[in-house]
Amino acid sequence: MSAEPRLVEVRKNVLKQNDVIARALRERFRQAGVLAVSFVSSPGSGKTAFLEKTLTLLHPRYRVAALVGDLATENDSARLARSQAPVKQIITGTVCHLEAAMVQNALDGWVLNHLDFLFIENVGNLVCPSSYDLGEDLRFVLLSVTEGEDKPLKYPTIFNSADVAVITKSDLAAAVEFDEAAANRNIQAVRPGMEVFKLSAKTGEGMTEYLEFLEHRRVRSGAAASA
């Protein structure tokens, strides 16, 4: 019997399992007429405050819900429940990112047809989430003014994988001498043409433009028409 090594072709995507689930989720969202939006950022950039404000402002006019990923605590979902929108926490344990299967499991028991917007808050991390498609229609990457303008250059992969950038905590911009032009330049360098919003969840500055964008995208995606 020959024991010579031989080369066999395989050609398989390592994250195929995740991608298959993500594609199925995207199709479910489309059929249910819900616009799915995910948020990624480093820890402490204001994802939860931003999400709370988003839910509170959309809640009277739209049917909104959120899934929030966290390593250990349920503090975020308790905080978000104040918006009165349905919120479910995904505890990832030691896993540093959300995967499509976690989103799929978390949606158990929810009727997607009863929703207009679904928000998915990823674990605070600018590295690992970039590899995992969650089936979302739009991925927002958040950058707070207190983090420094060069974040996009330090984490180009996650910025490149996102569709929209949001500069948060704009109410603190002057205090930390935030250089908005430099931040925009860096965002455009790693993702040319990317839409950027600058806002403050605390004062509400810039929230109107951002919400209009979301509503517009929901109509454009056909989500509104099929609902």
Add this chain to the structure above:
Amino acid sequence: MHELSIAMSIVEMAQEEAESRGQVQVQAIHLRLGKLSGVVKEALLSSYEIACHATPLEGSQLLIEEIPVEVFCPKCKIPRLVTSIQWFCCPECGTATPTVLRGKELEVVALEIKALETVE
């Protein structure tokens, strides 16, 4: 650090593939890794050793081919390799472009396998 779970998926995938081909042993895995895959080569290589431990793949090699980021330049109308993933521009004319053609790969392309010695 998600490289360990990715390394475990690679080991699992290679093992399934090997089993479907009978009594064989995997000696090496050829992997294509894009610069924009979000996976770090060095971290993946050390995770691979851990993931192989106490499996039939222990001692096998992970051979990584790094794939540069290729974009489509809307002005030159041809694919171009970017010089840095911090600058999505045509290296020739400087036109910014978001259209990525290559560089997100995370793909097992081939296995080097060897038939196991059969015991009489």
